[in-house]
Amino acid sequence: MPDRTLPFRSEDALWQELTRHWPVCQGNVVVGVGDDCAVLRGDSPAHHVLFKTDIVVQDAHFTAATPPRLVGRKALCRAVSDIAAMGGRPGAALVTLGLPRPGGGDSALPSPSSAASAKFFSANYLRAVYQGLKDAAAECGVSLAGGETSRARQFFLNIALLGETRGYTPVLRSTARPGDLIWVTGRLGNTQKRRHLTFTPRLAEGQFLAAESFATAMMDISDGLGRDLPRLARASRLGCSLHYATIPRNRGADLRAAMSDGEDFELLFTTAIDRADELRRRWHFPCSITCIGQMSAKHTGRRAWSPPENWIDGYDHLKQP
Amino acid sequence: MPDRTLPFRSEDALWQELTRHWPVCQGNVVVGVGDDCAVLRGDSPAHHVLFKTDIVVQDAHFTAATPPRLVGRKALCRAVSDIAAMGGRPGAALVTLGLPRPGGGDSALPSPSSAASAKFFSANYLRAVYQGLKDAAAECGVSLAGGETSRARQFFLNIALLGETRGYTPVLRSTARPGDLIWVTGRLGNTQKRRHLTFTPRLAEGQFLAAESFATAMMDISDGLGRDLPRLARASRLGCSLHYATIPRNRGADLRAAMSDGEDFELLFTTAIDRADELRRRWHFPCSITCIGQMSAKHTGRRAWSPPENWIDGYDHLKQP
Numbered sequence: 001m002p003d004r005t006l007p008f009r010s011e012d013a014l015w016q017e018l019t020r021h022w023p024v025c026q027g028n029v030v031v032g033v034g035d036d037c038a039v040l041r042g043d044s045p046a047h048h049v050l051f052k053t054d055i056v057v058q059d060a061h062f063t064a065a066t067p068p069r070l071v072g073r074k075a076l077c078r079a080v081s082d083i084a085a086m087g088g089r090p091g092a093a094l095v096t097l098g099l100p101r102p103g104g105g106d107s108a109l110p111s112p113s114s115a116a117s118a119k120f121f122s123a124n125y126l127r128a129v130y131q132g133l134k135d136a137a138a139e140c141g142v143s144l145a146g147g148e149t150s151r152a153r154q155f156f157l158n159i160a161l162l163g164e165t166r167g168y169t170p171v172l173r174s175t176a177r178p179g180d181l182i183w184v185t186g187r188l189g190n191t192q193k194r195r196h197l198t199f200t201p202r203l204a205e206g207q208f209l210a211a212e213s214f215a216t217a218m219m220d221i222s223d224g225l226g227r228d229l230p231r232l233a234r235a236s237r238l239g240c241s242l243h244y245a246t247i248p249r250n251r252g253a254d255l256r257a258a259m260s261d262g263e264d265f266e267l268l269f270t271t272a273i274d275r276a277d278e279l280r281r282r283w284h285f286p287c288s289i290t291c292i293g294q295m296s297a298k299h300t301g302r303r304a305w306s307p308p309e310n311w312i313d314g315y316d317h318l319k320q321p
Numbered sequence: 322m323p324d325r326t327l328p329f330r331s332e333d334a335l336w337q338e339l340t341r342h343w344p345v346c347q348g349n350v351v352v353g354v355g356d357d358c359a360v361l362r363g364d365s366p367a368h369h370v371l372f373k374t375d376i377v378v379q380d381a382h383f384t385a386a387t388p389p390r391l392v393g394r395k396a397l398c399r400a401v402s403d404i405a406a407m408g409g410r411p412g413a414a415l416v417t418l419g420l421p422r423p424g425g426g427d428s429a430l431p432s433p434s435s436a437a438s439a440k441f442f443s444a445n446y447l448r449a450v451y452q453g454l455k456d457a458a459a460e461c462g463v464s465l466a467g468g469e470t471s472r473a474r475q476f477f478l479n480i481a482l483l484g485e486t487r488g489y490t491p492v493l494r495s496t497a498r499p500g501d502l503i504w505v506t507g508r509l510g511n512t513q514k515r516r517h518l519t520f521t522p523r524l525a526e527g528q529f530l531a532a533e534s535f536a537t538a539m540m541d542i543s544d545g546l547g548r549d550l551p552r553l554a555r556a557s558r559l560g561c562s563l564h565y566a567t568i569p570r571n572r573g574a575d576l577r578a579a580m581s582d583g584e585d586f587e588l589l590f591t592t593a594i595d596r597a598d599e600l601r602r603r604w605h606f607p608c609s610i611t612c613i614g615q616m617s618a619k620h621t622g623r624r625a626w627s628p629p630e631n632w633i634d635g636y637d638h639l640k641q642p
Contacts, residue, residue, distance in 0.1 A: 014470060017444070018451050027464040029413055038466035040413055040483075043364030053374075053415040053481045055471045092350055092361055094374040096479055123338070130339045143348040145359035149335060150376045154474045158417055160374045160481030162361075 031172060034235060036082040036219050037163065039170050048170050050088045050163035054079040058155040062197070068125050070197040072132025075157040078222070080140045081201040081265045083163035085220035086170035087210020090203070091162040092145040095133065097126075098152030129157070140201060171210045171269070174235035176217035180270035182240060182293040185285075188225055189253025189261045196263035205285050206267055214279050218269040226259035226312045228268055233295065242293040259312035270295055352493060355556060357403040357540050358484065360491050369491050371409045371484035375400040379476040383518070389446050391518040393453025396478040399543070401461045402522040402586045404484035406541035407491035408531020411524070412483040413466040416454065418447075419473030450478070461522060492531045492590070495556035497538035501591035503561060503614040506606075509546055510574025510582045517584035526606050527588055535600050539590040547580035547633045549589055554616070563614040580633035591616055 019033045030048065031039035040049040056062060056075045076093065083090045137144050142161065185202050202220070209215040217236055221228050225247070233240045249258040266287075271279055276291065283289055307313070340354040351369065352360035361370040377383060377396045397414065404411045458465050463482065506523050523541070530536040538557055542549050546568070554561045570579040587608075592600055597612065604610055628634070 014447075018447060019465075019467070027412060027462075029464045029466045032465070033467040035467075038413060038415060040466070043368075047364075051413060051415060051466060051481070051483065053417050053468060053479065055417050055419070055469070055479070057419065057471050057473050059474075060472050091348060092359060092372060094359060094372060094481065096374050096376050098376070098378065098477070126335075126339060141348075143350045144340075144353070145350045145361070145372060146340070146354040146356075147374060148376070150378050150477075151381050152378050152475065152477065153380075156419070156471075156473065158374065158376070158479045158481075160372070160415065162372065162483075 031170075035173050036085040037088070037170070039086070039172075042164065042166075046167050048088075048165045050083050050086055050165070050170060051161075052079050052082045052163070053158060053160045054082065055156055055158040066197065068128035069132035069135070071157065072129040072134075073136040074132075074197050075159050076133050076136040076140070076142065076161075077199060077201050078265070079159040079161040080136075080142065080203065081199075081220045081222070083161060084201045084203045084206035085218055085267060086163075086165070086172070087168065087206045087215065087218065088163035088165050088170060089207065090140055090142045091164060092143045093137065093162070094145055094160045095147035096156075096158040096160070097147065097149045098154065098156040098158075099149055100151075100153060100155055133157075140203060165210065168211050168213070171206075171215045171218040172235070173217055173219045173232045174237075176232060176236035176238055176270040176295045177272070178238055178295055178297040179273055180216050180295045181273055181276055181291050182229070182242070182295060183269050183271065183279075183289050183291050184221070184225070184248065184266050185289055186264070186266040186287045187248040187250045187253075187258075188221065188264045188266060189257035189259075190250040191261045191263045195250070196265075199263075199265045201265060202267045202287070205287065208285070209267070209269055212282070214271050214275060215269040216271060218267060221264040221266050221268050222262060224260040224262040224264070224313075225268065226307070227262070229293075230307050230311075232268060232270070233298075236295065237298060239296040239298045240293055241296060246290060246292050248288065248290045248292075256312055352491075356494050357406040358409070358491070360407070360493075363485065363487075367488050369409075369486045371404050371407055371486070371491060372482075373400050373403045373484070374479060374481045375403065376477055376479040387518065389449035390453035390456070392478065393450040393455075394457040395518050396480050397454050397457040397461070397463065397482075398520060398522050399586070400480040400482040401457075401463065401524065402520075402541045402543070404482060405522045405524045405527035406539055406588060407484075407486070407493070408489065408527045408536065408539065409484035409486050409491060410528065411461055411463045412485060413464045414458065414483070415466055415481045416468035417477075417479035417481070418468065418470045419475065419477040419479075420470055421472075421474060421476055454478075461524060486531065489532045489534070492527075492536045492539040493556070494538055494540045494553045495558075497553060497557035497559055497591040497616045498593070499559055499616055499618040500594055501537050501616045502594055502597055502612050503550070503563070503616060504590050504592065504600075504610050504612050505542070505546070505569065505587050506610055507585070507587040507608045508569040508571045508574075508579075509542065509585045509587060510579035511571045512582045512584045516571070517586075520584075520586045522586060523588045523608070526608065529606070530588070530590055533603070535592050535596060536590040537592060539588060542585040542587050542589050543583060545581040545583040545585070545634075546589065547628070548583070550614075551628050551632075553589060553591070554619075557616065558619060560617040560619045561614055562617060567611060567613045569609065569611045569613075577633055
């Protein structure tokens with residue numbers, strides 16, 4: 001397909017183009033496009049509402065072979081991870097379900113194979129998806145408050161999720177400072193087989209980092225460190241450097257996998273350099289934290305930091321293979 | 322397709338089955354599954370938060386021939402109409418965009434035709450969709466606060482929308498009383514050609530009906546009066562009767578069309594019988610209101626009211642043709 005139908009280099013470029021003229025900070029919106037969640041003013045200066053929407057689509061985020069409970073779990077936990085990435089506590093969620101018609105009898109359109117479609121739309125399949133949703137909601141403190149269904153050509157689940165912070169402000173991507181250290185929770189890479197379905201959102205960890213003012217900037221790693229760290233750097237209008245050797249890797253992951261597999265759903269955050277010892281001392285969660293690099297002032301004369309030539313890139317949903 | 326893959330008579334039956342074991346009124350959720358919006362407790366007893374998600378899907382809610390500005394407009398206005406149906410004021414919205422790949426090169430799956438796919442994914446198409454979204458948002462007082470994209474096999478737009486009521490409680494479907502009169506705003510039927518794309522959500526009307534305590538129950542008509550009125554009756558555990566002759570119809574709509582076309586997005590509401598004259602006197606909006614029937618106590622011994630034999634049914638997304 002020629003490029004004139006897709007003049008966007010990446011998902012980020014597409015969003016930038018489409019939302020360029022949006023009035024993003026109207027009304028009670030404090031942070032709009034460009035962070036993990038939208039941030040809205042709450043009922044007092046110490047209260048902020050977080051608002052997030054996230055979708056999993058058949059064959060993009062899971063396959064017909066994925067256990068349906070894990071499809072439901074993943075859909076919810078992805079959205080919860082974005083609330084965690086701002087240091088928030090999740091609240092109510094709504095579910096939108098796209099349901100292919102059994103047999104795919106949509107005359108105007110190509111039909112999905114009957115077998116696959118029937119599987120996605122069977123009662124037991126849907127019940128298991130919802131059980132996964134419900135279990136993950138209970139685990140994360142989310143209230144499932146309703147939703148709706150639509151006929152669709154492929155099975156999908158969209159989650160709209162509210163969250164909040166009280167007593168401290170949500171941590172953004174855009175507030176890292178030159179010299180801040182760069183950290184990740186847990187280990188990265190080799191996520192495709194099962195980890196992308198079974199991960200636990202870093203809720204308590206994110207809340208601790210935000211409430212204790214350790215994190216100067218934070219996000220979750222959904223598209224790989226190689227893609228998400230440049231997003232944090234650009235949002236903060238800074239440069240950054242990584243010490244590749246220090247990046248904590250999951251078993252079976254080489255450096256490339258740790259940088260680019262994506263769907264790690266670990267927290268990526270920055271802290272002031274003089275709080276590193278205190279953070280290590282007070283860290284009391286089962287998952288590890290590792291310092292992997294440092295933010296730097298961006299080079300003068302450049303509009304935004306770009307990864308160096310040898311940078312290992314992450315995952316882009318819209319990029320042509 | 323045999324019924325064993327779809328043991329649900331309708332969209333309503335599917336939702337009932339899937340959400341039967343949900344803890345729907347956990348946390349700050351006041352009303353969960355089963356109304357136009359979820360209702361959450363606000364920052365004071367006089368404040369309620371409304372939360373809604375709604376999707377438009379290519380070939381289900383619009384076609385390749387639909388002007389893209391109207392696709393964006395419809396997506397937003399559908400969700401706003403549900404806020405209006407509870408008497409609320411809309412706030413921030415998030416957009417989830419499903420984007421087919423140009424050329425449809427998804428090897429494991431049937432490809433949509435290149436021409437259609439390219440159209441849906443062209444830069445100008447997307448810009449026009451977003452312009453429609455933005456214009457409708459400005460018109461309805463909605464703040465577009467962000468969103469995300471996913472690759473998908475068909476183009477879709479999901480809207481997650483927040484709203485609120487202050488100083489009065491949201492009007493539910495479930496609070497009609499025996500003897501209450503049944504009303505609709507505007508005219509019904511013959512919506513398919515253009516009206517389903519260009520309607521104006523009845524925001525001011527809904528707020529007036531709620532704030533002045535006229536409406537004892539309310540919802541918007543999305544699947545046709547013939548399907549939505551039974552929903553209101555069942556939610557209120559009442560029966561109802563319609564005077565078919567009084568139903569206000571759009572030009573070109575016969576009674577069947579007025580009952581079953583769907584996507585009218587007019588308000589359907591009930592009032593106490595002794596406030597009818599006051600309502601008529603104080604109604605100051607350009608659109609009309611018409612009394613079309615009356616709620617009745619349900620027949621004893623029946624679990625829920627069912628439409629009579631000769632009832633003209635509305636639209637069900639999931640029903641087999």
